[in-house]
Amino acid sequence: MRETNKKIAKFLAEAQPETPCLVIDLDVVGQAYKLLRRYLPLARVFYAVKANPAPEILGMLKDLGSSFDVASRAETDLCLERGIGAENISFGNTIKKERDIAYAYEKGVRLFAFDSEPELEKLSRTAPGARVFCRILVECTGADWPLSRKFGCAPEMAVELLRRARDLGLDPYGVSFHVGSQQTDLSQWDGAIERTARMFSLLAETDINLRMVNIGGGFPAHYRGDVPAVVNYANAVMAALTKHFGNNLPELIVEPGRSVVGDAGVIQSEVVLISRKSAKDPKRWIYLDVGKFNGLAETMDEAIKYKIKTPADGGPRGPTVIAGPTCDSADILYERTVYRLPLDLKVGDKVEILSTGAYTSTYASVGFNGFAPLKTYCI
Numbered sequence: 001m002r003e004t005n006k007k008i009a010k011f012l013a014e015a016q017p018e019t020p021c022l023v024i025d026l027d028v029v030g031q032a033y034k035l036l037r038r039y040l041p042l043a044r045v046f047y048a049v050k051a052n053p054a055p056e057i058l059g060m061l062k063d064l065g066s067s068f069d070v071a072s073r074a075e076t077d078l079c080l081e082r083g084i085g086a087e088n089i090s091f092g093n094t095i096k097k098e099r100d101i102a103y104a105y106e107k108g109v110r111l112f113a114f115d116s117e118p119e120l121e122k123l124s125r126t127a128p129g130a131r132v133f134c135r136i137l138v139e140c141t142g143a144d145w146p147l148s149r150k151f152g153c154a155p156e157m158a159v160e161l162l163r164r165a166r167d168l169g170l171d172p173y174g175v176s177f178h179v180g181s182q183q184t185d186l187s188q189w190d191g192a193i194e195r196t197a198r199m200f201s202l203l204a205e206t207d208i209n210l211r212m213v214n215i216g217g218g219f220p221a222h223y224r225g226d227v228p229a230v231v232n233y234a235n236a237v238m239a240a241l242t243k244h245f246g247n248n249l250p251e252l253i254v255e256p257g258r259s260v261v262g263d264a265g266v267i268q269s270e271v272v273l274i275s276r277k278s279a280k281d282p283k284r285w286i287y288l289d290v291g292k293f294n295g296l297a298e299t300m301d302e303a304i305k306y307k308i309k310t311p312a313d314g315g316p317r318g319p320t321v322i323a324g325p326t327c328d329s330a331d332i333l334y335e336r337t338v339y340r341l342p343l344d345l346k347v348g349d350k351v352e353i354l355s356t357g358a359y360t361s362t363y364a365s366v367g368f369n370g371f372a373p374l375k376t377y378c379i
């Protein structure tokens with residue numbers, strides 16, 4: 001949610017749920033999905049389940065025609081349980097147990113990611129004939145939550161691996177990359193698509209005709225700071241595809257997570273304590289009942305900077321450090337980043353942390369210090 005969401009405000013006022021809690025407006029999820037479909041009509045959308053696996057979200061996206069990107073056996077089951085067909089599931093994690101590949105294959109999943117030879121060998125043993133795509137390394141410059149280094153291999157290696165895929169009886173289907181989550185540099189897709197197109201040409205020389213480009217996620221939610229509009233992202237992607245593939249456009253897959261659910265969620269939290277470290281310290285410490293371990297993991301290194309709304313907004317403001325409720329000193333949300341919350345804010349006030357629909361509810365500990373994982377309400 002970017003500003004006040006009336007439906008969520010009404011729910012919070014009437015239901016008075018225990019805090020902290022996450023409230024998701026399913027209408028906003030639907031709108032975000034449709035916006036992406038409108039601006040990237042050529043792309044098949046695979047929603048990245050990890051961003052928020054709430055069954056209501058999966059069910060609604062399924063009804064809208066979405067496919068799904070899963071990373072584990074449990075996420076596969078979550079989709080299958082909602083009646084999502086195996087043909088609409090992509091096993092996009094490049095790090096899989098062989099028995100989990102076998103499980104997904106047995107359930108009918110036929111689309112798998114890889115970025116190394118050992119993974120390819122696992123796939124050839126347990127998912128014979130499946131369509132496979134190789135993830136390549138990209139820089140992720142400009143992303144607030146980079147996914148670099150851990151995933152993908154050098155394009156030269158990827159070319160070799162896709163050849164090997166064919167020799168192993170798999171179907172070398174395409175190339176994927178992820179330019180980093182909450183990516184605000186639109187030029188990042190151009191470099192990645194250029195590399196991908198070069199791989200298509202090289203492989204065509206040995207009669208391997210790749211068909212698919214998977215451009216990953218990276219589209220933004222609205223935190224503090226401006227981000228380009230979805231239409232600009234879509235235009236950047238399409239311009240890069242036409243520039244590097246000409247008229248021979250490949251099948252296109254996009255795997256959005258953050259941009260589909262991020263803005264749909266609001267966390268309501270209660271102020272537990274407001275204090276100072278010394279009498280003259282101008283900085284107040286504001287402790288909330290939500291922190292790094294029960295929903296706000298992406299404040300790690302202060303990477304994601306959420307907008308915060310309080311009942312005292314409009315009054316005078318002063319500098320603050322914002323922290324969570326646990327006994328771990330790492331549970332500080334913002335100390336270096338300038339946050340000035342209202343001076344009239346009181347203990348017991350409810351604050352709203354906006355655009356918290358992605359990477360919150362399941363990105364929480366199971367109960368560190370006895371603080372329960374974040375409860376989700378989908379409305």
Ligand SMILES: *Cc1c(COP(=O)(O)O)cnc(C)c1O
Nearest residue numbers: 048092181217218255256257258
């Ligand atoms: C996490 C992830 C996504 C979603 O990325 P967002 O930036 O949230 O859109 C897409 N694809 C893969 C392979 C991922 O791991």
